[in-house]
Amino acid sequence: METLEGAERCFPQLLNNSCMKPMPPQSDALFIYILLSFISLLTTTLNLLVIISISHFSPTNLLILSLAVSDLLVGLLLMPVEILFTEACWLLGDLMCAVYYVVVFIITSSSVGNMVLISIDRYLAICDPLRYTTRVTLDRTKICVCLCWICSGLYNSLILKDFLRHPDSQNSCYGECVCSVVIYYIETISDLILTFIGPVTVIIVLYLRVFVVAVSQARAMRACSASVFSATDVRLSSSVPHRLLADAESASLLRKYSRLCPLLHRASVFAVHSSLSFSQYS
Template sequence: METPDTAELCFPQLLNNSCRRPMVSQSDALLSYILLSSMSLLTVTLNLLVIISISHFRQLHNPTNFLILSLAVSDFLVGLLLMPVKILLTESCWFLGDHVCIVYYITDFIITSSSVGSMVLISIDRYLAICDPLQYTTKVTLDRTKICVCLCWICSVLYNNLILNNFLTQPNEQNSCYGECVVVLNYITGTVDLVFTFISPVNVIVILYMRVFVVAVSQARTMRSHIATVTVQRSVKVTAKKSEMKAARTLGIVVVVFLICICPYYSPILIGQDIEESSSSLSIVVWLFYINSCLNPMIYAFFYPWFRKSIKLIVTLQILQPGSRNARIM
């Protein structure tokens, strides 16, 4: 018969080495499961709609949408693989062994890194499209885009295997008790990860998007200055202002949401501490990082009219009709 003390242990038979379960009420645990499961389902659904839309309709087969497809795939995997495991680990007990622990964390790091890489590629694509429109179709082709996406995923796999090399060889090294699965990045590896996964991508995204915004505003003002009639000028002025505000709002959302979701994760290393991810606790910081995968399809796809049209065709099962791949949705 279990005593109150042994009931709190992940492995009651190991009184001295077992990890303890957190003291959480059933109502709080149930609410947590419902909210996080809903978030996981929403992430999977939104990104799956993006994947089906771009993959099915030929009119959407262009370099920009292929980058969005890569982002949606990584975010889909976050919702399908990473979020459910995190939900199951709310009791802070790891029952799946060292090998599954290794697979979980290496998959976690690869998917999230690929998501960040896809966002960088999207920012580069938009920069070339807005700032160098005459050469865009020549420089950015579908084949080159596919190569860049493949390199992004390959580099993510190689990079994260290097960063987690010590964890891959000694997964139990940082465990404080039995029934725990922990990843700890020391100051050196944490600093390297900070530069390549946070500082560099953020700088690229911010600089390129700011350049895109400046060029977009400049183009809008140039168009206004060439209007001859006062009445038309007034109409275009209003339209131009709306265009400027829409560009500012969209670009601001992209940058701010990304920073809000990723900054807390890297804040420890910024102040000289180790970055630790533990399956023994439901980390708010890690979940905030994951939530970005739910917000990405809203930011990058939901603002496009073709996405709303494709959703209607998918939900009504019209994509199953012959010739639906050639439907005009743009």
């Protein structure tokens, strides 16, 4: 009986101090394993293709590259660990558990920050295109991307400082990796605003503004093209009578010349005969 119970624990040698192995239903575990594996593989492959395809480092491409790197880390590091969580114990120790959660928080925060920077870049490119190249430069974009990652690391390290000091404080047994951040009410509200409500609001507002400006520009382009086509039609219609008049004049001249040619021919023949007869008489 003790042998069977020890086989069901993460660390059989620790007995009561060890956690029980996760025993999800076989069908559910298989479905979750296949789904997460497919998502992880797809995320890693697509973001790797994006990173490889970027050859020219413009400000927009640099922001896309930073977002692709953060998403690549999600598919390459975070999701495989979540797959292991479904059917295995945490065997890497308390320190690696703390590092894992810090990395999770940093990557997710930096991904949100990169999306905010991309929305700002698109807003400036569409709503202020004349000053875009002077306001958005490659050096400024590099600084913004570095600040995004640095601020994400510092902020999440500050939030998880107690967990980093005592990574095993939330674990009830060995083989468990739990991160339960205990923060006060004001810190909770500020964290919710800084990491979710604020970025989502900024992204929605900027893209709505971009949509409005894009629609107005499309209407202006359609109106301009319609005016150009109408002006072209007017010019063509006004040039048709002149062309018809010129054709009519050309036709009348040809008719006159055609009538005059026989007369000239007859006059030349008469002149020749007259000269011949005059020569005979003389």
